[in-house]
Amino acid sequence: MRKLIAWLGTVLMTLAVLAGTARAAPVSVQAVTTVHVKAVSDIDSVSPKGKTADCPAGMVAVGGGxxxxxxxxxxGSVVQDELIIRDTSVTGTAYEDANGTSKNWGITVFAVCANPLPGYEIKKGRSVNSGSEFEKPAVATCSPGKVVIGGGFEVTGGLGEVVVDELLPSSNQVFTKAFEGKAGTSRSWHIDAYAICAFQPAGWQIVDKVGPIFSGGKTTTAKCPVGKKVLGPMFDLTGSLGQAHMLSLLPHDFPDQEVSIAALEDDDGTTNSWGLNNWQICAN
Known part of the structure; x- marks a missing residue:
């Protein structure tokens, strides 16, 4: 009888361990290989402009710029309207704002591409309101057990009169937010957040760098820790309330652990003190 009880105890303990293991999120030990691909639009005074950067065969998009x-x-007259991440490509579109410009301008879109990651998926979340409200947030959430590796956004109906203010990661969510620009708009619009997710890669880490706060254009550069590379570049404007917008979100080829971001005030400026923060997802 004692042997039977001991055997049953061992079985129950084994089952408990297996159950706990089944609930744990897998962590990949596979190193991530990344490449950056860019696509450049025409340079003229036509609005809007859109461009798609395609990943090499066999790779997936994990972030964009x-x-x-x-x-x-x-x-200050051109605003980025969308940065849509699809399985193997990144699409960006920009519009002139309500005042427009007669100057020649263009956009360059970047795709951060990687070897396929276990559990890779793209999740989307939409703002609750779709009228002409001044401010709208949206959030996209990864499936249980997965982490954020990149993110994107998409404004529908803004047509240059809506400014994307943030693209922020947490461990399993991507937050984005947009404001109507200085002139407002009577259009109905909404914003979508995109979360690029996977089982946690080796060395996964969120890095952020807080920039200075003052009135005027600004840039910040941040790096992943030594030995890690950028998967998903992101950003956060604070205090600008629709009167400043992103000029660039640039993942650098060499070294590939660095991201530079820049923002401008709109064409008539603002006296608001505002900041620009640099966020990125890193992994081995």
């Missing part, structure tokens, strides 16, 4: 400083025309 953009710059509206292509050409010389963005003096």
């Amino acid at each position: 953009f710059t509206t400083a292509t050409g010389v025309g963005n003096d």
Whole structure:
């Protein structure tokens, strides 16, 4: 009888361990290989402009970037409307704002591509309101057991009169938010957040760098720790309330653990003191 009880105890303990293991989120030990691909639009005074950067065969998109400083025309009159991450590509679109510009301008779109990661998925979340409210947030959430590796956003109906203010990660969610620009709009619009998710890669880490707060254009550069590379570049504007917008979100090729971001005030400026913060997802 004692042997039977001992055997049953061993079985129950084994089952408990197995059950706990089944609930745990897998952690990949596979190193992540990344490449950066870019696509450049025409440079002229036509609005809007869109471009798609495609990943090499066999790779997936884990993050994206953009710059509206292509050409010389963005003096605060061009706003990035979307950075949509799909399985194997990144699409960016920019519009002139309500005042427009006669200058020549263009956009460059970047895709951060990686070897397929276990559990890779893209989740989408939409703002609750879709009228002409001044401010709208949206959040996308990964499936249970997965972490954020990148993110994107998409404004529908803004047509240059809505400014994306943030693209922020947490461990399993991506938050984005947009404001109507200085002139407001009577249009109905909404914003979507995109979360790029996977089982946690080796060395996964969220890095952020807080920038200075003052009135005027600004840039910040942040790096992943030594030995890690950027998967998903992100950003956060604070205090600008629709009167400043992103000029660029640039993942650098060499070294590939660095991201530079820049933001401008709109074309008539603002006296608001505002900040620009640099966020990125890193992994081995």
